Amino acid sequence: MLALVVVFVVGVLAALVSQASGPELLSALRSSETMFALRLSLTLSVAAVLVGSLVGVPAAYFLARREFRGKGVFDTLLDVPLVMPPLVAGVGLLFLLGRGMLGGPLAQWGIHLVLSPWGALIAQTFVATPIVIRSAKAAFESVNPGYEAAAMTLGLSPWKVFVKINLPLAGRSIASGMILAWGRALGEFGATLMVAGATRFRTETLPIAVYLNVSSGQLGVAVACALVLVGTAFFLLLALRLVQHKGHVGL
Amino acid sequence: MSEIEIIGVRNRFLKDVRLRVSEGKTFVIVGPSGAGKTSLLRAIAGLEPHEGTIIVDGREIQRLPPHLREIGYVSQDLDLFPHLTLEGNLIIAMNRLRVTWNRKKQRARELMELLRIVPLAERYPSALSGGEKQRAALARVLASEPKILLLDEPLSKLDFRTARYLRSELLSLLNRLRVTAIFVTHNMEEAREMGDDLAVMTEGTLTHTGSPAELRLTDSCPGDSFLERPNILCPVHKEFSGNGIVKITWAGSRWYVPDEGREFTHVAVSPSRIDIGPKPPQGPSINRFTATVSSVHHSDDSVRLTVHVNGEALRVEITGERAQWLRPVPGDVVHGLVRLTAFEIM
Secondary structure (H helix, E strand, C coil): CHHHHHHHHHHHHHHHHHCCCHHHHHHHHHCHHHHHHHHHHHHHHHHHHHHHHHHHHHHHHHHHHCCCCCHHHHHHHHHHHHHCCHHHHHHHHHHHHCHHHHHHHHHHCCCCCCCCHHHHHHHHHHHHHHHHHHHHHHHHHHCCHHHHHHHHHCCCCHHHHHHHHHHHHHHHHHHHHHHHHHHHHHHCCHHHHHHHCCCCCCCCCHHHHHHHHHHCCCHHHHHHHHHHHHHHHHHHHHHHHHHHHCCCCCC | CCCEEEEEEECCCCCCEEEEECCCCEEEEECCCCCCHHHHHHHHHCCCCCEEEEEECCEECCCCCHHHHCEEEECCCCCCCCCCCHHHHHHHCCCCCCCCHHHHHHHHHHHHHHCCCHHHCCCCHHHCCHHHHHHHHHHHHHHCCCCEEEEECCCCCCCHHHHHHHHHHHHHHHHHHCCEEEEEECCHHHHHHHCCEEEEEECCEEEEEECCCCCCCCCCCHHHHHCCCCEEECCCEEEECCCCEEEEEECCEEEEEECCCCCCCCEEECHHHEEEECCCCCCCCCCEEEEEEEEEEECCCEEEEEEEECCEEEEEEEEHHHHHHHCCCCCCEEEEEECHHHEEEC
16 A cells, blocks of 8 residues: 555656656756746745734634634634635635725725736735644644743733743744645645736746646646745655754753 | 732632731641632732732732732742743743843842752753752742742642752741742641741631641641641661662561662651551552551541551541441551552651
């Protein structure tokens, strides 16, 4: 069984590499299109994770530490983007941001989110944020409330308790969540395609570049972009392991 | 230092608690578990919702959040921050004080010297022993310069010897620093030794308030039903065998106690760690005894017996459940066992 899985994984990787010859792949990797896609993907995914964390970490802290009416409903609602097919999320975002609803008033201010890189950012943030919230909430819940009580009686304000006690103690799990969210944002395709569209050198993230180039038969660039995605995924896995193993001393 | 007055404090677990601790005094609250002792301390510290009035130095503080109350609280778990070194734990506690970083370092050092933990400054809490953690928690709470100090059974998780040693140290520290403190314990001996004033807490309310002398808690007093004094055995003969065991003679029989590589004069064993039954227990015949029950005293959830082993008295505490099955009455002959690890040498 294990062998079958390994063969499958290796087969997929080998199939990817075999599609292009070495020199062809190298020039495709250096092509302006691959470079653009890489730059855009990195910028957008990092921004999406940062925005998601800025909103998600405090929200998770609130969810983990406070009791309020309708918390269960709220909690479930936050999980919806996790199980929603990206394509469906994209369609929903498209309608929400399109001319019918928010798009109209925003257009009067000269802001066009749909079919622009901003749309891609929103799509990626939409899928990345719940992942950050989930892991951060679990992380905060695992911090012994006794530390918080001790810190408060020692004179630390709620904000300082959050920054100096809870955040460091939950930090590693939050970082893991951020890495997973980053991976998810980087590979995000369905929702991005719906909201931002697939326009070369405009909304062309790495997954969109793979899609565009496979459809137009330019396999070199497609494979190059796919391999860059695979390489990044490996890097993320490595980072995740590092985060989860490091710093057990003293905890 | 300051004084504190508590008037009509109540919540889910507390019923109209009132008490007053004057400047520099230690007020000890004794009571069985579940009596509301921890709840009272948490309410005073602002960690648990409550009604009623709390006055520190003439100022009402019951509406203030915990970080503005200036009340230091050491919980039973101590709650040293695991991500900070001992020194880091002390420095973060000085957050409220408007002093420079160097002054904080210096003060942390002074407190560590006071509690004799300077060599442990760079250690994380996970690398400290029970007694060291205790001192660290005390140093940390003192670092925050609280007006009132609340101590929740600070010695309960330590072994008997360390607890006894630390108790006298804590007592002299509180006296020297003139700290106003409320100290919670379920150990009567500890209460008598530590308290300027003493109160018994049962079912969320304080009864029997007074000085230890006024409050002569004899065996008939309600406060004594949770007494946890250990049996102190004075062996007539000791034989160091060199394999981790010391053979002692007490009450005319041989007992095996742990060898900690040092001389000792007494051996302690907690009443609750002595097993008794109607038949001789199975297994090797080490640390077994046969005794006659001389008194039986029922309390809420346990039964306390005094048994005599060859003329020497031994206090034994068994759970209510076990007592239902054993049904001991004075005059019964019982068989018992004290495990090697239940003994503590002193």
